[in-house]
Amino acid sequence: MLQVEKLTKTYPSEDGQQTVLRNVSLALAAGESLALTGESGSGKSTLLTLVAGLDQPDQGAIRFQNHDLTQMDDAGRADLRRGEIGVIFQQFNLIPSLDVAANIAFHARLAERADAAWCAALATRLGLEAHLARYPEQLSGGQQQRVAIARTLAARPKLVLADEPTGNLDEDSSDTVLDLLMSGVRETGAALLMVTHSLRQADKLDRRLHLSHGQVSG
Numbered sequence: 001m002l003q004v005e006k007l008t009k010t011y012p013s014e015d016g017q018q019t020v021l022r023n024v025s026l027a028l029a030a031g032e033s034l035a036l037t038g039e040s041g042s043g044k045s046t047l048l049t050l051v052a053g054l055d056q057p058d059q060g061a062i063r064f065q066n067h068d069l070t071q072m073d074d075a076g077r078a079d080l081r082r083g084e085i086g087v088i089f090q091q092f093n094l095i096p097s098l099d100v101a102a103n104i105a106f107h108a109r110l111a112e113r114a115d116a117a118w119c120a121a122l123a124t125r126l127g128l129e130a131h132l133a134r135y136p137e138q139l140s141g142g143q144q145q146r147v148a149i150a151r152t153l154a155a156r157p158k159l160v161l162a163d164e165p166t167g168n169l170d171e172d173s174s175d176t177v178l179d180l181l182m183s184g185v186r187e188t189g190a191a192l193l194m195v196t197h198s199l200r201q202a203d204k205l206d207r208r209l210h211l212s213h214g215q216v217s218g
Contacts, residue, residue, distance in 0.1 A: 035202035038211035053077030086157035
């Protein structure tokens with residue numbers, strides 16, 4: 001489903017060009033889950049951003065199903081994120097003017113996959129059924145993270161990209177939410193690529209890759 005081939009990404013810095021990723025390659029099959037671990041600044045979030053089509057690499061290819069994201073324009077990559085690639089951001093990116101129920105359904109409506117029963121089931125599983133009429137500013141950070149997860153799964157994407165999806169939760173809540181995320185991913189048949197600093201969380205996924213100084217190892 002996903003093939004990342006020899007990605008290199010640099011950014012300008014005070015000392016010149018800083019290489020964040022160096023010839024990074026990985027593959028992910030449909031229904032498979034893969035954890036990306038590494039220290040802060042190792043390039044994990046940058047890699048996820050490139051796979052999401054939110055930025056372009058300097059070199060390399062990103063192939064998702066029959067698409068090469070590096071050869072697509074911004075509109076084409078946005079279409080993939082709307083219908084086929086779901087992203088769970090660290091910052092949640094909820095819409096403040098929409099209540100929880102509308103936030104959960106938002107991406108599913110854009111993808112023309114609105115399913116009220118599935119949205120309701122996700123809200124119940126993630127402990128949000130009592131908060132559906134509330135707005136993001138009325139929720140805790142952990143509750144907002146749960147809404148972000150439900151919103152992504154509601155659209156039934158083929159690939160879920162998650163950047164520290166339990167980073168704002170305590171250990172017990174993290175385990176519960178990760179189990180629910182993986183259950184939802186399995187139910188929809190999606191693949192999961194998750195960035196995490198927690199080796200304990202990473203061990204719950206099918207495979208783990210480690211990023212260090214912009215390079216990947218098993």
